[in-house]
Amino acid sequence: MDMNTDLNQHISQQFNNELEELRNHLLAMGGAVEKQVSDAIESLIQADSDLALSVRAKDDDVNFMEVSIDEEAARILARRQPAASDLRLVIACTKASTDLERIGDEAAKIARFSMELAEHGEAPRGYIEARHIGNHVRRMVQDALNAFARFDADMALAVAQEDKAVDREYRSAMRELVTYMMEDPRAISRVLNIMWVLRSMERIGDHARNIAEYVIYLVKGTDVRHIGLKRMKKEVFDTGFPES
């Protein structure tokens, strides 16, 4: 092995390490955000203001992670000029970091309404639905991140499909709450607080779906945003391979 090959191998090893690190940082951010989501749900169900406060306090950490992942990605783009699947990984990381940050924002909003409800009176309805939908979207975030970690397009497709179910659950819960509001107008502002919580949960589901779509882009090389589940499924199960 001549010195040149040695040097090239060294550089390529370093490059691989950098990509691996970027991905690890994204997954670490994902872990932090997932914790924010489950703590936010917990703070609502347990009427735990302290926990809610800690969710809001940690939002800064998540914001910082987003900025540093994007910095890292820009540095790799500038220095390493990645191509094909390496390039897709860098792009997917920087897109996913934005969605993770927004999930963190929604968790912080949920925590804010938890505090409101814990301190100024519980809502008479909506907690069962919030727990149910909350756990549903928390699992979607978790699965989207697992799909990212394992480059698993099938699992990513399953996450995208779950989003439809969440939307249905959300709409049905909202209808019920509107009906309840009309029956008991004194509860309006407390029920509204639960409605905003459900709204944030539904948004978290959307962001988990976005992340799942980046995983499919990463693994399959196809941008599956906005194409509908049926065509998305076709892209995932298509036996063709993207340019590696």
Added chain:
Amino acid sequence: MDMNTDLNQHISQQFNNELEELRNHLLAMGGAVEKQVSDAIESLIQADSDLALSVRAKDDDVNFMEVSIDEEAARILARRQPAASDLRLVIACTKASTDLERIGDEAAKIARFSMELAEHGEAPRGYIEARHIGNHVRRMVQDALNAFARFDADMALAVAQEDKAVDREYRSAMRELVTYMMEDPRAISRVLNIMWVLRSMERIGDHARNIAEYVIYLVKGTDVRHIGLKRMKKEVFDTGFPES
């Protein structure tokens, strides 16, 4: 001038054209989205279901623009390996395309509630606020795009500052509507429709602010997300220049 220099100049001219085209496509997408926002507001104020329907129909075009801008950006990254301010331009375009697409989504949601209100009964309150906040965020989107077109960090900073004012207007309008709901529970579902409209408008303001932050990143080379307006102002007025 030898052939080599000639060739290099030719390649670099082509590269510049590609960057220019990418930016033009982003601005064209921006124009389409801005029109979606103003049509959505108009459909609400005029109770014009046909206009609302056309806003929803055009959402697909905007989605398609997002995907093709991201494709174009990935192609430039892979083939041209841009550095410094060129790289920042490519990154800013792909980040901004996502926010523009989300603004389009919010405009489509506003249009959906406009139809609901036009067909199943107007809300008794909230139109003045919706028109006011709607125009405010429409101007923010417009200014963010102008700042992008002119590489104008000062204008971008002004957009970011406006977002605070929109948040205040939004909160005060929501408080009023909650009060009104309690006074007249029969109007609850109609007032809720206007609340969702206001909510979407507030989100449009957030996205315009995001785009403004990418402009500052592009021009100044600093990521100003999450740092607060005071430090953002410092970055913009700092006399230092980023690596070109």
